[in-house]
Amino acid sequence: QVQLVESGGGLVQAGGSLRLSCAASGRTFSSYAMGWFRQAPGKEREFVAGISLSGISTLYADSVKGRFTISRDNAKNTVYLQMNSLKPEDTAVYYCAARRSILARNRSDYNYWGQGTQVTVSS
Numbered sequence: 001q002v003q004l005v006e007s008g009g010g011l012v013q014a015g016g017s018l019r020l021s022c023a024a025s026g027r028t029f030s031s032y033a034m035g036w037f038r039q040a041p042g043k044e045r046e047f048v049a050g051i052s053l054s055g056i057s058t059l060y061a062d063s064v065k066g067r068f069t070i071s072r073d074n075a076k077n078t079v080y081l082q083m084n085s086l087k088p089e090d091t092a093v094y095y096c097a098a099r100r101s102i103l104a105r106n107r108s109d110y111n112y113w114g115q116g117t118q119v120t121v122s123s
Helices: none
Strands: 004-007 010-013 018-024 033-039 046-051 058-060 068-073 078-083 092-099 117-122
Touching: 004 092, 018 033, 018 092, 018 117, 033 068, 033 078, 046 068, 046 078, 058 068
Parallel strands: 010 117
Antiparallel strands: 004 018, 018 078, 033 046, 033 092, 046 058, 068 078, 092 117
């Protein structure tokens, strides 16, 4: 089992950047594919980015491709989401998620979730 804690959210102007971090507990972090999801008010939780166990493979939602970068440091049990060129439509609660298997983009494929961190982008 793994516990996840996100940090790094906040308020930023459009065009700005933020880096989210997700710290995982446990000694088997490298056994989990990791994902970032987000949920805006009144909307479904949606996939943002995912990264494989080793970090070699990544997936992105079309809406963030070229602006967001997911990475991981298995020695630090941490996954990151670098968000550049932020837009007001990126405003949401961002969640970190883990699954003990290969990389996936469906919410239902992930077993463990953090509590979320708020990202607000002002215009």
